[in-house]
Amino acid sequence: MQPLQWILVAAVLLISTGTALHALLFKRDPATAFGWIAFCLLFPVVGPVFYYLLGINRIQMRARQLRGEHTSSLDVDNASVADPIPAAFRTQAQISRAVTGLPMTRGNVIDSLVGGEAAYSAMLDAIDQATDRVYLATYIFESNATGQRFADALAAARSRGVDVRVLVDGAGEYYNRPAIRHRLRRDGVHVERFLPPRLFPPSPVINLRNHRKLLITDGTTGFVGGMNIGDRHLHHRPDHREGIRDIHFRVQGPVTRQLEDIFLDDWEFVTGDRPELPAPVEPAQAGTAMSRTLVDGPNEDLHRLTMVLVGAVAAAREHVAIMTPYFLPPRELVAALQAAAVRGTRVDIILPGHNNLPFMHWATSNMLWELVKWDVGVYYQPGAFDHTKLIVVDRHYTQIGSANLDARSLRLNFEIMVEVYDTDFGVRMARHIETARENAHRVTLAELDERPLPSRIRDAIAWLFTPYL
Structure with a gap:
């Protein structure tokens, strides 16, 4: 040689x-x-x-630097907030406080908005009524009729002097063309993309996506959940296709400060700039719910949501109800669900019978026997694809937000959840899940074992790619 x-x-x-x-x-x-x-x-x-x-993971150090430079005004705990929490959940509240570093807030109102029609109407009303600032973050922002309605509202807010900032995921915007950001920029709206992929030079952050869906207006009203912006979430779509079922949430009260702070962290990460806000004023208490935000991502927040979820399931005594579109949980959560079922806690997991990503359904089918074997109830819903992300424990503790129970959400994406300690809200959300369960088909161990060999091979191959699905 x-x-x-x-x-x-x-x-x-x-x-x-x-x-x-x-x-x-x-x-x-x-x-x-x-x-x-x-x-x-x-x-x-x-x-x-x-x-x-x-x-x-190239963004871990940069994210730590940015967050290290910013001292949140929220990092002041209130030791008395644990008093109204039932004794069974005080340990859970301590876990969440230790993991997130954020205090519990009390006096919140959480309203569920079922379907795109209800959610979008409330969101557009909030934008129209804003007088100071509107912050919007979404994974997908379509340019169809629904997207144009939001663009009109954002442009109108900008024209009356409101500070409007929009953050769209750099990969999520390619779900729909043309990109809505061009129209928003023409209208004077400040819009940015989160880690947009590139071919030249190649982007090294293809998998690291901002999956959070947030809208905060005037620092007093927030919206959070799993719903993107577009016609796909409408029950009556203009193209007459079957819409995606989903549920979004309006949040009012002190926890909106935490939602706004998370948006500003993401905005600073993308732009290097953090807008000057008025001096913090404690938002008025609007209701009875105690809440805290949970952030998860491939930076310093990695595994935080998993830790909180395992703690919540471990604290369950009567019922764990989960509704999620994609279910490929980490081993720690699988073990926690098995242990809950073995000790006599009822565990129900509601999944869509029709999945928009078939390979996710295949991979899930390969691992369900581990739960079904221990009498965990797994149900497939009929009808339209259900994109709801909802967890309720003992009808008192509820998690709402953007995260799915899979590796992409828990390890690769930037996600946001809100934990809610409130019996009235927990009962309503448990009833929502129970209604879906009553109309769903329960998966049995026999039907999993009786899958044809080609299907079992297909499912197992899909399961091998679990870390990246």
Whole structure:
């Protein structure tokens, strides 16, 4: 071999070994670390390239720097807020406080808005009534009729002097063309994209998406949930296609300060700028619900939501009710659900019978036996795809927000959830899930075992890609 060839071989071996060592030192999951190490060593050219594009979390340090420079006005706890919480959930409240670093807020009102018609009407009214600022973050912002209605409202708010800021995920905007941001910018609305993917130069952050859906107006009213902006969430769609079922939430009270702070963190991450706001004034208490925001993401927030979820399930004594469109939970949560069922707690998991991502349904089918075997109730809903994300424990503790129970939401995406300690709200949300369960089909161990061999192979192959689905 010529000297140049030896140099190239040595360089390739050095790069493949270096990337394998990086995976060994920085990957937290042994299976993931082993997979990347094997890939980089067995494919010394292709492996390091893929690891560079998909395996390295480049935003962790930047996110820590930005958040380190910003001292939140919310980090002042109120030791007395735990008093109204039932004794069974005080440990859960302590877990959430330790994990999030955010205080509990009391005096909130949480209203459920079922379907796009109800949610969009309330959101547009809030934008129309705003007098100071409107902050909107969404994963998908379509340019169809619904998107244009929001664009009109945002432009009108901007024209009357309201500070309007819109943050759209850089990958999510490609779900619909043309991109709505062009129209918004023409109307003077300040709109930014979160980590937009690029071909030249290649984007190394393809998987790191901002999946949060937030609207905050004047710092007093917020909206949070899993609903994007577009015709797809309407029951009566203009194109007469079947709409997606979903539920969104209007939040009023002190917790809106936390929602606004999270939006501003994301805005600062993207732009490097944080708008000057009026001196913080404690929002008026509007109701009886105690609430706190939970953020999760591939930066310093990694695994926070999983920890809180495991704690909530462990605290359950009567009933755990889960409704989610995508269900590929981490091992810790699977074990917590199994343990809850074994100790006599009723566990119900409601999934869509028709999934918009078939490979997610396939992968889920491969792991359901682990829960069904221990008498966890798993149900498939008939009819239109249900995109609802909702968790209720003992009809008192509820989680609402953007996160699905899969690796993409819990490890790769930036998500937001709101935990609500309120019996009236918990009863209403448990009733919503129970109505869906009564019309759903319960999955049995027999039908999982009786799947044809080709289907079982297909499901198992899809399951192998769980970390990236």
